[in-house]
Every structure is written in structure tokens, then in C-alpha cells.
Amino acid sequence: MPTVRINVKPEILSWVQAQIEIDDLRSAIRDNFIKWLHGEKEPTLNQIEEFSKATHIPLGYFFLNAPPQEDNSFIEYRTVDSIQLSKPSRDLLDTIDEMERIQDWMKEYLFDQSMDNLDFVGLHDETVSIESMVMSIRDTLKIEKDWYTESKDTWDSFKRIRTKMEAIGIVVMMNGVVGSNTHRSLNIDEFRAFTMIDKLAPLIFINAHDTDCGRLFSLVHELAHIWYGENSLFNDKYLESQNSIERKCNAIAAEIIVPNDIFVQEWKRINDELQLKIRKLAHDFKCGMTVIARRALDNNFISQKTYKELADTARMIYFQNKENSGPGGDYYNTALSRIDKRFLLAINDSAYQGKTSFSEVYRLTNTTRKTFENIIDRARGTAS
Structure with a gap:
């Protein structure tokens, strides 16, 4: 019996090519796709299924007459290490789709419950000072300036702020994989967090592959985006962004996590060598070394080079400790x-x-x- 081959429209194959990184595919799958693309060979159903599984392009897309109209407008808000990128991974797109379904369900549920819109969503614009934004957020969350003193560690600070956010109506989700698929790990180099604005059910998603310090900073950074009423897809490693809103959200997050006047006072009080001083302050503020190092840079206490070295060291230590601790966990x-x-x-x-x-x-x-x-x-x- 002759092999049945599928006539996939050239425009579909061209669209697929634009969605993937061909060089990341296994050689056999890559070679087959190139032949389809050039019209040298038509795929079998099994080959399409294998390709769909490898790239996470939905199987049904290959049988369409025209490329699918996916709404990727959300991606335009993406900042990765302060650089705008244009080709999102299928893992990111599928995660966004999943969060949209959750947000839609929550919106409908809250509407049926006759819940009012949240007045803090889009409450302020860029003309409002950082100080006023910080005060507004603290008041709404019902936290004091030194709220972190009640935390045991950075992870506890994250949970404390998350609980406060959930209590005022913000949906906070976190995962390190697409759905429950452990073979589709979310790439921390692509994104750390994102925010989907809605007056009834604003949603923040945190990439669980980040450090505890990174999760905390991203959570509060995205919270600031809700106050501005702007969608966000974030992976700025607390660097200087070219986007003014991103810079303001960074500043707001830093001030909520590490109030600068208290930080400067403590920095001057501690006379230990630099690494030890950073560690002590990270312990005191329950936030991780990277945020403390950035605070020191902002105050011209250290150089950009020293900041990068400290941030890289902190990240390395975190993941070494995590690896040494073994799988564990409930x-x-x-x-x-x-x-x-x-x-x-x-x-x-x-x-x-x-x-x-x-x-x-x-x-x-x-x-x-x-x-x-x-x-x-x-x-x-x-x-x-």
C-alpha cells in the first residue's frame, strides 16, 4: 500500500517556519521540514504528528488553508534584559493562552457575583511620583514601610506579599513548566513574569524557575504595572531599561522591598568587607543579594562591574544550594x-x-x- 502524504499549504509551512528555531530541532525532523518547505517532499501524517510534538505547533494548524490568526499583541509589551524581542516561544504563547483562560473564567465568576471593578487598576499614570506610587501601594496592601521585618527569609517575603495581593483581588499564578508538562520547562532567559490587566481580575504570572529574590522582585515590579494599568511581560534582570515605565516599576519595586533611607543608614552602619556587608543586608531586608547590590549601585556605593559580579555570584550560589538540597519538597x-x-x-x-x-x-x-x-x-x- 503506497504511503499517504499530506499536502500542507506552502503558506502554512512559511508561517510555521516563522514560529520556530529550525536549528533547535533534531536533524531528522529538521531535514524533513526543509524538504517540505522547499516543495521537495510532502509529509506523512506520522511525520506531521512528530513535528507537531517537537515544536508544540498544534496539529490542526497543518491542515488549515491559511495561517492561523493568533493574537500575539500581548507580546509587544515584552522586555527581555531591556531588549525588545519579536519571536516568542510556543511555551510562552501556550502559557499566556492558559492564563487568559483562567482570567476569563475568574472575570465571569466575579461578574456573576456582582463584584465591583478594582479601583487601583490603572489608578496612576507616569506623572505621579515614585514616592506617591509607593505610598499608594503600601496603603492598599496594608503593609508598613518595614514590612519585611516580619519575614523569615526571601521566600517568606514573597509569600507574604503574594497573600496581600491575592487578598485585594489580584490573581497570582506561578509555574516553571507549561501546564503540568514537565518536559516543557519555561525558559527564565525568555521571561520572568507577566501581567494581564483587567479591572475585575488582574493577573500576574511568575516563572517559578527564577530565584526567590527574582520572584519577589518580579512580583512587586508587576504589581506596579497594575497600578499603571499596563500589560507587561518582564525579564529585566534589574538592569537599566530604556522603557520609562519599566524604569519606574523597577524603582517602585526596589523602594517597597528595600526602602532607600533605611538601606543607606544600614549600609553606613555596617563596616564589614563588601561581600559580607551585602549578605548581612540581604538577610536583614529578606530580599536576596541582587537587590541589595543594585541598591548599592543606585547610591554609587559600588561600580557597575562590581554589581554584575555580585549579582552573578548570588545567582550561582542560589542554584548551587538548590541543587545540593536535592529534589525534596511536598x-x-x-x-x-x-x-x-x-x-x-x-x-x-x-x-x-x-x-x-x-x-x-x-x-x-x-x-x-x-x-x-x-x-x-x-x-x-x-x-x-
Whole structure:
């Protein structure tokens, strides 16, 4: 029986080419695709399925008559190391799609509950001073200037701020993979966090592959974007951005995490050598060495070169410690950390009221029945 080959439209193949990095493909898959692209050979169904799996391009796209109209307008807000990039990965696009589905569900749920719009979304514009923005955010979150003194460490600071944000209506999600697919790890070099603005259900997504310090900074940086009412896709490693909003969000995040007047006072008080001083201050402010080093740079206490060395060292130490600590961790606690508790409890209530099917619940939360029941029990025990 002759092999059945599929006539994929040339414009579809050209569109696919623009979505992928051909050099990243295995040689056999890459060579086949180049032949399809040049019209030298038509693919079999098995070859298309293999290519779809390797690139995460949806299988159905290959059978369209014209390229799909994907809405990638969100990507225009992306800043990666202060450089605008144009080709997002399928992992990023699929994560954004997943978060849009969650946000849409939450918006509909809150609308049905007759909830009011959140007045802090887009509350201020760029004309408002950094000091006023910081005060507004602190007041809304109900945190003091030295809020960090109540934290045990950087991770505890992250959880504390996240809980405060969820309490005022911000959906905070976090993951290191696409959905529950452990083979599709999210690349920290592509993005650290993003924000999707909505008056009812603003959503922040944090890339779990970042350091604890990076997660904390990204969380507060994205919070500032909500106050400006602007979508954001962020991977500025606390460097000087060319974008004025990014610079302001960096400044706001830094001031909330490490108030500058307290920092300067403590910097002058501690007389240890530089590395030890940075570590002591990172411990005191519960924020990690990188933010402290950047604060020192902002105040001209260290050079740009020294800052980079300190930041690189801090990142290396973090991941070495993480690797040495082994896999560890509780599966259900990890699953719970990925999902906004308010969303989790809302979708559970909706399911038991018969308004949302359990299959939809498991799809939106990337869980099974057993996993979902376990994390619901834990969420009820920890939700504020």
C-alpha cells in the first residue's frame, strides 16, 4: 500500500517556519521540514504528528488553508534584559493562552457575583511620583514601610506579599513548566513574569524557575504595572531599561522591598568587607543579594562591574544550594503554590454549585481529582 502524504499549504509551512528555531530541532525532523518547505517532499501524517510534538505547533494548524490568526499583541509589551524581542516561544504563547483562560473564567465568576471593578487598576499614570506610587501601594496592601521585618527569609517575603495581593483581588499564578508538562520547562532567559490587566481580575504570572529574590522582585515590579494599568511581560534582570515605565516599576519595586533611607543608614552602619556587608543586608531586608547590590549601585556605593559580579555570584550560589538540597519538597504544597488560592476556592465552589464542570476544573488547574481534593484541603487551611 503506497504511503499517504499530506499536502500542507506552502503558506502554512512559511508561517510555521516563522514560529520556530529550525536549528533547535533534531536533524531528522529538521531535514524533513526543509524538504517540505522547499516543495521537495510532502509529509506523512506520522511525520506531521512528530513535528507537531517537537515544536508544540498544534496539529490542526497543518491542515488549515491559511495561517492561523493568533493574537500575539500581548507580546509587544515584552522586555527581555531591556531588549525588545519579536519571536516568542510556543511555551510562552501556550502559557499566556492558559492564563487568559483562567482570567476569563475568574472575570465571569466575579461578574456573576456582582463584584465591583478594582479601583487601583490603572489608578496612576507616569506623572505621579515614585514616592506617591509607593505610598499608594503600601496603603492598599496594608503593609508598613518595614514590612519585611516580619519575614523569615526571601521566600517568606514573597509569600507574604503574594497573600496581600491575592487578598485585594489580584490573581497570582506561578509555574516553571507549561501546564503540568514537565518536559516543557519555561525558559527564565525568555521571561520572568507577566501581567494581564483587567479591572475585575488582574493577573500576574511568575516563572517559578527564577530565584526567590527574582520572584519577589518580579512580583512587586508587576504589581506596579497594575497600578499603571499596563500589560507587561518582564525579564529585566534589574538592569537599566530604556522603557520609562519599566524604569519606574523597577524603582517602585526596589523602594517597597528595600526602602532607600533605611538601606543607606544600614549600609553606613555596617563596616564589614563588601561581600559580607551585602549578605548581612540581604538577610536583614529578606530580599536576596541582587537587590541589595543594585541598591548599592543606585547610591554609587559600588561600580557597575562590581554589581554584575555580585549579582552573578548570588545567582550561582542560589542554584548551587538548590541543587545540593536535592529534589525534596511536598508535591501537594508545590501544586498549591502554582495556583491563586482565591481562584482555587472560587472554582471549587462553582463546581459544587453545578456552574462549572469538574472536567473544566481539572483542566484549568492542571490537576486530577485526587490532586485537586488534596490542594483544596490545604488551601482551606492556609487561605487568609
